[in-house]
Amino acid sequence: MRHLIVCGHSDCGVIRALMAPQALEGLASVRDWLQHVEPAWKYVDEVERNAGELTRHTALTHANVLVQLDNLKTHPYITRALAEGRLQVHGWYYDILSGRIENFDEGLGKFVALGG
Numbered sequence: 001m002r003h004l005i006v007c008g009h010s011d012c013g014v015i016r017a018l019m020a021p022q023a024l025e026g027l028a029s030v031r032d033w034l035q036h037v038e039p040a041w042k043y044v045d046e047v048e049r050n051a052g053e054l055t056r057h058t059a060l061t062h063a064n065v066l067v068q069l070d071n072l073k074t075h076p077y078i079t080r081a082l083a084e085g086r087l088q089v090h091g092w093y094y095d096i097l098s099g100r101i102e103n104f105d106e107g108l109g110k111f112v113a114l115g116g
Contacts, residue, residue: 001085004078006068007092008061015061019053036071040064058093062111065091065104 008015018037041049043063048056069091072078081087091104093111102111 002081002087004072004087004089005092006065006072006089007094008065009094010058010061010096012057012061015057015064018060019056037064037067039067043067062093062102062104065093069104 014034014037018034018040021034040060040063043066044056044059048059051059069089072089073082078087078089082089091111092114093102093104094100095102101114103114104110105112
């Protein structure tokens with residue numbers, strides 16, 4: 001069995017840019033690149049959207065991991081490998097300051113401490 005990990009991390013500059021798109025004025029190529037991350041907003045609920053900056057950043061980073069997992073699963077090779085049981089995909093979040101890693105638990109529908 002092979003494993004593929006999509007890992008987001010705390011204090012991610014891409015997520016900060018997504019939270020403050022006005023700061024990208026005049027940086028068209030960066031704005032274009034952020035189109036791959038923009039769908040993450042659909043996973044962020046209203047409470048998280050209106051929370052403090054750190055909570056919003058973490059929620060959006062978690063959401064981006066889910067978006068990228070969804071994207072991966074659209075590729076025929078990945079879809080086939082998953083269906084045949086040759087591959088597992090995992091969504092992780094790494095907190096740089098604490099060293100904590102969270103894994104997305106599909107059964108619970110949320111990120112939980114890895115190994116905990």
